[in-house]
Amino acid sequence: MSDVSELVTQYIAAWNETDPAARRAAVDRLWAEGGTYVDPLAVAEGREAIAATIGGVQDHFPGFVFRPGGLVDAHHNLVRFTWELAPSAGAESVVDGFDVAVLTEDGRLRDVHGFLDKVPTV
Template identity: 35%
Template sequence: MNTTDTGILNALARRYIAMWNEPDQALRRALVDELFAPGCVHFTPSREVRGRADMVARVTAAHAEWVAPGTHFFRAVPNADGHHGTVRFNWEMAKAATGATVSVGFDFLVLDAAGLIVSDHQYIDR
């Protein structure tokens, strides 16, 4: 994957965010498989997730808490940037009723040669 092409990187960020919003469990699992390497890791300040199965569980739990009740959704900010097999981008969690941003963060991804995520470091700014 060309990690200097902002069009490609923003498309990756949109697919990544779509995974968190996806209501269908099978499609959510398919997105994890399309985006993440089998031995992937995902880190937040309070979580450490290893492997695709645990990543599916992580995304499913976040979806159940924030998106499924119909109160929030996630969106990518079109500012993805990258180099040397890494990508960073911002995202927002917004109120479903108004679109108002209620949380902001960013992810720093390390990709393998095939463009799959091997390491995902998520930061919550607010």
């Protein structure tokens, strides 16, 4: 995967994938073996744990959708992008954040570091 904008689009799509088998296939396609996802609320090491983490977020926010929050910035093997989580495509977001991804030489996700900028108060 050489186009980082497309990579981020597929990454967001994986977070929106509700079918467990399709979600796992997306994670397998996007992340390198042994990849990680870490944010203030989760640590997932390996593809199985990453897919489970995504499923857990979907369970916590049923029916919500992730969407890109702005431009994608990249240099060397690093990608930075913002995202939003909302109850529907056109609704105001309830969670905003940004992720920094470290890519492998072939353009797959090796490590994703997530940060939360806006979170629900309840």
